[in-house]
Amino acid sequence: MKIIKRNGSEEDFNIEKIINAIRKANNSSDSPFLTEEQITDIADYVEYRCNKMKRAVSVEEIQDMVEDQLMAKGAFELARRYVRYRYNRSLVRKANTTDNRILSLIECNKT
Secondary structure, X not given: OEEEOOOOOEEEOOHHHHHHHHHHHHOOOOOOXXXXXXXXXXXXXXXXXXXXXXXXXXXXXXXXXXXXXXXXXXXXXXXXXXXXXXXXXXXXXXXXXXXXXXXXXXXXXXX
């Protein structure tokens, strides 16, 4: 199964990326909301849903599925942290893109 990355390229689905993202959000609190088994269950369900779609799924669709499953488990605070993490990562990506554009303009002016 393939996923569509933000830059439009495709890569193989990797369940470990989902598990790690949920784990990071879960461990960002003094008292984790979910057990490792619950985290794995969520990732397994997302993988199942992606397989059932029979097409390449975007990263954003996968993240939405994770959020839905966090809320289905009653981990609303964790879902909020996950959304916040997604937002912060999006800001970092946008800043990096802007930095790269500025650097490329500077490099062109040097020649």
